[in-house]
Each structure stands twice: as C-alpha cells, then as structure tokens.
Amino acid sequence: MKTVNAYAAPSATEPLVRTTIERRDVGAKDVLIEIRYAGICHSDIHTVRGEWGPVAYPLTVGHEIVGIVTEVGSEVTKHAVGDRAGVGCMVNSCRECANCLAGEEQYCLAGNTGTYAAVDRDGTVTQGGYSTHVVVDEDFVLRVPESLPFEKAAPLLCAGITTYSPLHHWKAGPGSNVAVVGLGGLGHMAVKIAHAMGAEVTVLSQTLSKQEDGRKLGAAHYYATSDEATFEKLANSFDLIINTVSAKVDIGAYLSLLTLDGTLVNVGAPPEPLPVQAFTLMNNRRSFAGSSIGGIRETQEMLDFCAEHGISPETELIAATEINDAYERVLKSDVRYRFVIDIATLA
Ligand code: NAP
Ligand code: ZN
Ligand code: ZN
Secondary structure: OEEEEEEEEOOOOOOOEEEEEEEOOOOOOEEEEEEEEEEOOHHHHHHHOOOOOOOOOOEOOOOOEEEEEEEEOOOOOOOOOOOEEEEOOEEEOOOOOHHHHOOOHHHOOOOOEEOOOOEOOOOOEOOOOOEOEEEEEHHHOEEOOOOOOHHHHHHHHOHHHHHHHHHHHOOOOOOOEEEEEOOOHHHHHHHHHHHHHOOEEEEEEOOOOOHHHHHHHOOOEEEEOOOHHHHHHOOOOEEEEEEOOOOOOOHHHHHOOEEEEEEEEEOOOOOOOOOOOHHHHHHHHOEEEEOOOOOHHHHHHHHHHHHHHOOOOOEEEEOHHHHHHHHHHHHOOOOOOEEEEEHHHHO
C-alpha cells in the first residue's frame, strides 16, 4: 500500500478537503500512474453530494485523469514507464459477459467498476483522480497521443468519450443535422466532435450569452431555449439531439424538434425522471435513447480521432485549493468549458 495526497469530500454537505488516501501495491497486471491533471465532471458533484444515492465517505472523486506511467507490473504489455496514460470513468469489469466481450465494458452485465465510489473486484472502495497517483489494471488504461496538449487532455476521458460514443453510434456526419443541448463540459465537446465528423451543429443553450464561443467551437447555429419561439422555429428539424443538461428539462419540448426517424440521446444524468408523452414519440417515428460513456476500445479511438483532428477541450486550469469554488461555478453554468486540476498543487 502507498499513501498519497488527495482531495476528498468528508460528507454530502461539507466542502472537499485535503487529505491522504491509500493506493494498492502494483500487481502483475497493474500500472502506477503519477497523475498530472484531473478534470472536474458534473458527475463528481452529483456523486459527492449524494444526488444519485448514498456513497461511502470520505470520498475522492475525479474520472478524467491523465498522467505518466511510473511503474508497471511484471505481466504488463500495453504500457511502459514514461508513457502518457489516461484513465476514464471505469477501472474494471467482469471481462466475460457478452457486453464485455463486445468491447462495451461500460455496459458490463455484472456492473462495471467505476473509477470512484465503486466496490472493486478485490472488495475495496475505488477512489478517483483528485490525487497524486492511481494504480489501475492495464486493460483500463488509455494511451494519450503526444500531439494532444497534456494539460487539456483529461476531459476527453469522460466528456470526450460520452459525446463521441453516441455521435459515432448514431452516425453523425456530412448531411446530418445535430443539436447539442447545454453548452458545458460535455456539450462543448459534443459540438467540437460533431463538427469534426462533418455534421451541421446547432447549440440549444439557456441564453445567447455563449453564442460567440459556440460558433468558434464549430456550431453553425445557436438558439436560446428560454425563448419560446426557438421551439416553434426548430420543430421537426434535427436528425440527432444530444442532451447534456445536468438538470431536469421538459424532454418533450426537445423531442418535438426531431425530424422523421430522429433520435434524442440523453447523456445528462439528473436524478429526477424525464417523463415522455407517447404521442410525441409516435409522431415522426421518433426515438428517445440514452448512452453511457464508452468502451475502452472506443475511448482509444476517440483519443486518436481528437489527435488527428486537432481537437482538445477548452479548459481552465486550477489549483486543488480552488476545487470547491469551481464546483459552485459549474452549478451556476459558469464554466468555460471544463475545470482541470493541476495535480502538481497537491504534491
Ligand atoms: P456541466 O458542465 O455543468 O454542463 C451542463 C450544462 O447544462 C450547463 O453548462 C448548462 O448549459 C446546462 N444546464 C445546467 N442547468 C440547467 C437547467 N436547470 N436547465 C437547462 N439547462 C441547464 O455538466 P457536464 O459535466 O457537462 O455534465 C452534464 C451531465 O451529464 C451531468 O448530469 C453529468 O452527470 C452527466 N454525465 C453523463 C455521462 C454519461 O455517461 N451519460 C457522463 C458524464 C456526465 P447552458 O448554460 O448552455 O444552458
Ligand atoms: Zn464524468
Ligand atoms: Zn462484463
């Protein structure tokens, strides 16, 4: 066991504080990563505040992790000391169910092991990336291409893959008309990736305050959802809508924007249900779908796609002492567009 510096939530209601956590010894198939940068995902906030259900405290979150490999176990073949490594939202799965065998470990039928707040296969509770080191099985470690700016790459491990996966699965590309709801961490990556795939992208944001940014990110159109006229004007127009909103929205209003055979994919994860009228789906033969992160193979494909297209997240680098303030800003939709913790400030 190794004791390392970390930031952790003592309870659902207290601010995160500096502390130490334990990392397991490096096993034969394990990789030790010295973490350099960790992104702040809205899921971290939902989790530490108990919004998705009870969790064990103290809890260290963070599942957008990049760092340098500093030690490898005797049987490791995929990673070497000195490599740039990434870890996303999961660190293990059963590896034998149909979904794992299909490379969709996020849908492991026995449940994937989350990077934090999960009971790992060895019985310990996983702790996330707001820390200086992590030990992960090599099969759940990604290679971060050298051409990606390292201090910006971490958010790809969750925000990047969570938006790439549905855009890829529902075939966003030339000729498709894609809307992205919510311009935060996930939303801004959805815009960049959909644009790079060749789709025509529209942002649906609460206000027009980020319109200039949206266009720079690759959106051709930008509308405020606080304006009723938006929903009338855009009725029946999108092939694919990616909803990234962290709060409950009137999902029927967005479904009515889908064209014939269009699909609304929900990736935002509010704790409340999102009720749907049957008639809204029947009209235009619409589909309402969900999508969870992405498999390991697809995550590597996304990293390589972003490197090839020169795409990286828009980030604001903060010290660990600024995590609690960053949480408040995320909750106010005041994020441009992902906070990344400089883990050197935890040393
Ligand atoms: P974020 O940075 O906070 O972005 C969410 C955006 O939603 C905000 O920037 C805001 O955009 C919009 N929004 C927030 N509150 C709203 C409200 N009350 N009404 C309408 N719009 C609102 O969060 P994130 O990190 O991108 O995560 C978004 C959601 O996805 C979270 O629920 C997170 O847990 C979930 N998530 C899911 C997966 C998955 O696998 N499916 C993976 C990661 C995250 P505007 O200012 O542009 O309106
Ligand atoms: Zn996340
Ligand atoms: Zn499985």
